[in-house]
Amino acid sequence: MAKNAFVQLVLSHMRGYLREPEAIFWTYGFPLIMVVGLGLAFNSETPAPTEFTVAQGSWDNPLIQGIREDESFQISTLPMDDALSRLKTNKTVLVVSIGDSGLVEYFFDPTNPAGSTARRVVDDAMQRLAGRRDAFRWTEQQTDAPGSRYVDFLVPGLIGMNIMGAGLWGIGFSTVDLRVKNLLKRLVATPMKRSHFLLSLVSSRIVFFIPEMLFLLVAAHLIFGVPVAGSYVTIVLVAFAGSLTFSGLGLLTASRARRIESISGLMNLVMIPMWLGSGIFFSSERFPAFLQPFIQALPLTQLINALRAVILTGESLASQGRALVILSVWCLLSYLLALKFFRWV
Amino acid sequence: MSEAVLCHQLVKRYDAGKKSVEAVRGLDLQVSRGECFGLLGPNGAGKTTTVEILEGLLRPTSGRVEVLGLQWGAGHDHELRQRLGVTLQETRLREKLSVLETLQLFRSFYHDGIEPEEALGLVSLDEKADTWVLKLSGGQRQRLAVACALVGRPELLFLDEPTTGLDPQARRQLWEVIAGLREQGKTILITTHYMDEAERLCDRVAIVDHGRVIAQGPPKELILQMGGEHVVEFSLESDSQDPAPDPDATIFLNLADVRSVARESESYLLTVSEPHRSIPSLLELLTRQKWKLRSLTTRHVNLEDVFVNLTGRHLRDG
Numbered sequence: 227m228a229k230n231a232f233v234q235l236v237l238s239h240m241r242g243y244l245r246e247p248e249a250i251f252w253t254y255g256f257p258l259i260m261v262v263g264l265g266l267a268f269n270s271e272t273p274a275p276t277e278f279t280v281a282q283g284s285w286d287n288p289l290i291q292g293i294r295e296d297e298s299f300q301i302s303t304l305p306m307d308d309a310l311s312r313l314k315t316n317k318t319v320l321v322v323s324i325g326d327s328g329l330v331e332y333f334f335d336p337t338n339p340a341g342s343t344a345r346r347v348v349d350d351a352m353q354r355l356a357g358r359r360d361a362f363r364w365t366e367q368q369t370d371a372p373g374s375r376y377v378d379f380l381v382p383g384l385i386g387m388n389i390m391g392a393g394l395w396g397i398g399f400s401t402v403d404l405r406v407k408n409l410l411k412r413l414v415a416t417p418m419k420r421s422h423f424l425l426s427l428v429s430s431r432i433v434f435f436i437p438e439m440l441f442l443l444v445a446a447h448l449i450f451g452v453p454v455a456g457s458y459v460t461i462v463l464v465a466f467a468g469s470l471t472f473s474g475l476g477l478l479t480a481s482r483a484r485r486i487e488s489i490s491g492l493m494n495l496v497m498i499p500m501w502l503g504s505g506i507f508f509s510s511e512r513f514p515a516f517l518q519p520f521i522q523a524l525p526l527t528q529l530i531n532a533l534r535a536v537i538l539t540g541e542s543l544a545s546q547g548r549a550l551v552i553l554s555v556w557c558l559l560s561y562l563l564a565l566k567f568f569r570w571v
Numbered sequence: 572m573s574e575a576v577l578c579h580q581l582v583k584r585y586d587a588g589k590k591s592v593e594a595v596r597g598l599d600l601q602v603s604r605g606e607c608f609g610l611l612g613p614n615g616a617g618k619t620t621t622v623e624i625l626e627g628l629l630r631p632t633s634g635r636v637e638v639l640g641l642q643w644g645a646g647h648d649h650e651l652r653q654r655l656g657v658t659l660q661e662t663r664l665r666e667k668l669s670v671l672e673t674l675q676l677f678r679s680f681y682h683d684g685i686e687p688e689e690a691l692g693l694v695s696l697d698e699k700a701d702t703w704v705l706k707l708s709g710g711q712r713q714r715l716a717v718a719c720a721l722v723g724r725p726e727l728l729f730l731d732e733p734t735t736g737l738d739p740q741a742r743r744q745l746w747e748v749i750a751g752l753r754e755q756g757k758t759i760l761i762t763t764h765y766m767d768e769a770e771r772l773c774d775r776v777a778i779v780d781h782g783r784v785i786a787q788g789p790p791k792e793l794i795l796q797m798g799g800e801h802v803v804e805f806s807l808e809s810d811s812q813d814p815a816p817d818p819d820a821t822i823f824l825n826l827a828d829v830r831s832v833a834r835e836s837e838s839y840l841l842t843v844s845e846p847h848r849s850i851p852s853l854l855e856l857l858t859r860q861k862w863k864l865r866s867l868t869t870r871h872v873n874l875e876d877v878f879v880n881l882t883g884r885h886l887r888d889g
Contacts, residue, residue, distance in 0.1 A: 234679035238672065241667065245703075417653045571629065
């Protein structure tokens with residue numbers, strides 16, 4: 227076993243990696259910090275109060291007085307000019323002024339969703355105070371139960387992003403690093419099988435991907451109660467398909483590059499479309515229809531969609547067939563092209 | 572049995588945009604089994620390109636290459652690599668692997684070979700087995716590189732500039748390692764731009780310049796071809812009033828026993844076979860001309876002189 231070339235190659239990659247404390251941080255520490263940070267930012271127990279500014283002269287108007295004590299509002303008051311300049315610099319989202327005639331004026335930026343929302347909420351509260359009644363009866367169901375909160379949505383996205391980063395950076399960077407150091411050439415001068423080398427590089431990374439993914443998932447579960455509805459086996463299999471695909475993309479991206487600078491640029495070129503389009507932070511379906519074919523073809527879109535389905539709603543592996551097929555196509559193409567174009571010497 | 576290396580009319584051209592650069596221009600080489608053969612030449616002479624073609628890492632533009640009787644790209648590449656040991660001009664091995672781990676990795680690629688521990692012994696790194704490559708000195712790293720080339724029990728060893736950049740002590744340690752291998756009867760092809768290295772280690776050398784072999788043979792013979800075994804080097808004194816006399820070098824050719832003359836800035840170099848005859852003759856000429864000596868030294872001819880004689884340049888000038 228110890229004399230098996232493939233085993234020795236995997237061992238050498240793993241040792242090189244494990245002995246690099248920074249690498250461990252970027253693999254385990256950084257993603258955790260991201261989940262915790264973003265999770266806290268978007269996971270307040272009570273909804274944030276609606277913030278707005280009242281022109282000084284209107285402060286004692288009964289309408290304002292009536293909602294001043296309401297905890298769902300956070301109201302400040304300033305002279306009109308100061309209030310408007312705060313609005314312009316985005317320090318407040320809405321300015322309310324009530325004239326002597328009783329005319330209520332709202333100042334806000336309609337392209338800022340927070341401004342439009344504040345305008346409707348404040349208007350609604352004051353209209354009710356003044357006596358307006360609803361025209362029909364209604365009830366509402368709030369979906370802040372575990373499984374449908376933003377943090378639940380976010381965690382599979384971050385896991386997907388991480389798998390992409392680990393595959394591309396992990397494989398791509400170390401490949402170019404070995405090339406820069408002439409070590410690749412040195413290895414080619416031995417009877418080493420080239421396929422062994424490429425496979426060992428990918429295998430050693432995947433050995434780390436899987437625990438990394440599970441680590442994040444369990445951490446998110448323990449800290450935020452993110453539910454894990456699907457079976458761990460299914461989740462691991464989906465993550466494995468993703469790892470394999472992005473490792474292949476990493477090899478392909480690194481197949482020709484001779485310098486660390488050029489691989490960094492290439493990596494960003496490959497990753498930016500997916501960072502933007504693949505729905506890490508919000509659903510990729512929100513993009514306009516004409517972009518959808520492109521966005522759906524991205525491997526990260528498919529990986530994240532599949533991860534969300536198997537983690538949050540416990541879908542079966544079979545139901546993710548389309549995503550897995552698209553991932554496999556990327557995977558196969560990447561490896562074939564990488565093998566064809568790989569610069570060994 | 573076939574020669575260890577045969578190389579006929581080797582040409583390597585690199586196309587760099589519109590310009591094409593010829594690194595190797597019709598190089599012939601023959602290395603026999605059991606000999607330590609040196610490729611000696613300045614930087615950029617085409618040594619590394621030649622060796623990397625022999626190692627199967629580069630494809631020649633034209634010419635014929637046979638290594639251990641086999642040709643690259645003819646279906647024997649894997650077999651050939653099993654039989655070769657290589658150190659490249661510059662390889663940075665993984666810094667966070669230990670010396671022994673590095674050797675175990677390289678050993679795993681070969682069917683037949685020696686134990687990693689044995690290879691460590693050959694390069695005197697036994698005590699560093701568990702040290703990370705990161706902590707090794709330049710000389711130790713280079714010896715580890717040689718050990719990596721030895722674990723496959725190679726029939727033919729290529730060492731590309733093994734001592735470049737090492738301090739004198741580290742160079743001598745590596746020389747001992749290479750001399751030891753030579754005594755074991757290993758076939759070694761070594762490239763270097765240090766003439767003392769070639770002289771000390773090699774049974775035969777080929778002097779390479781601008782991609783061609785310009786002289787080939789045992790170091791002793793190459794030196795003898797200079798016509799004399801000694802170099803008399805002298806410079807002339809300048810007066811307080813007059814600048815130093817600046818005679819044409821050819822004037823010294825007529826002196827007794829002088830075989831060739833070279834000029835190097837302010838110094839004149841006479842190649843002679845019997846200094847006890849040539850020096851009096853020189854002194855006589857100087858007295859006649861009323862020229863005064865500033866310095867005079869004699870030494871044995873070395874390969875550097877051979878190179879200077881052939882090219883008019885120094886090895887280190889490139």
